[in-house]
Amino acid sequence: MRRRWRAWDVAVLVLLAAWATPYFWQMRTSFTPDRELLAAPRAVPAAPTLAHYLAVAEKSVMPRALGNSLGVATLTTLLALVLGLPAAYAVARLPIPGKRVVLLIVVASTAFPQISTVSPLYLLLRELGLRDTWTALVLANTSFALPLLIWLLAGFIREIPIALEEAAFLDGAGRATVLRLVILPLVAPGVASAALLTFLAAWNEFLFAYTFTASEASRTVPVALALFPGVFEIPWGDIAAASILASLPPVIIVIALQRWLVRGLVAGALKD
């Protein structure tokens, strides 16, 4: 028995290493001087350099793109939460006729392929004069984030004991108050995970960002990275540095939200 578990441990470590290798390699490339990149590769650069990071920070569109991405992803998350939380509450608790069908449509629309709507959306946004703006990306991303968000939050809300809400109603609270003071604090961990998924989806979104943007005024990080290769050469080191920078904000946010992601608040709220 003991021996078999050792074998499993090794297998898990090997898998983790295989998974981490591309990140390690990208990290290594970002610190390697250009002339060394063209020589035979070695695990650690002989003369580590920050030149690529300086080039990215000073001469590329990455700082602007990072700002665009942060703005678009944050606004998308906020808008999706503001619209999605009441919708999820309604789906979970209110006596809406045909509720099951509504929820089925919501679930089905999470399967919707972006590519099927990208051209009509493009025409629509162009007519509205929103091409190459944050608004266009926020609206498009929100429309695609909402179904999953509503579905997730409705699940979390249904797990809250209904007696808590009934107690609040008895004390004279209205729907809005219950949603704000009872539901919201209790689904905070659910909101954190849903918000995180929305933020990451908006951060990584490529198709809409590539189609609806035309200049660095609204280009997000994935688009900036895709457009990085120059006409005559591919700046591998700069691309590596830029992509390391691009993956930092999501990592920081996951670490910051970790406490919320694992905490369950309902435990112990009711005494039977």
Added chain:
Amino acid sequence: MRVDGAGRAATLRYVTLPLLRSIVMIALLFRTLDALRAFDLMFVLTGGGPAGTTETLTVYAYRSLFQTLQLGFGAAVGCVIFALVMAVAWAYLRAIQPEGAAA
């Protein structure tokens, strides 16, 4: 189950996995759909090349729409992808229905 003499493998096979069935199916559903809808990796890395060998339906649709400007044709490819995704989703959702009550 342990008391009945089952090892870890048997416990996993006959107790844990059957109970996780619907969750596993939903995870499979989302991963399959994501794979069907994948666009950015192929588009950025190869653009569908060389000579269309890495061109998926999504890249094909995008190139028809925005590069060769065959708007009607590209829209039609988009609808085919939509139909395909819906068919897969429907098949999975059918399979999620639990088969009888597990003991």
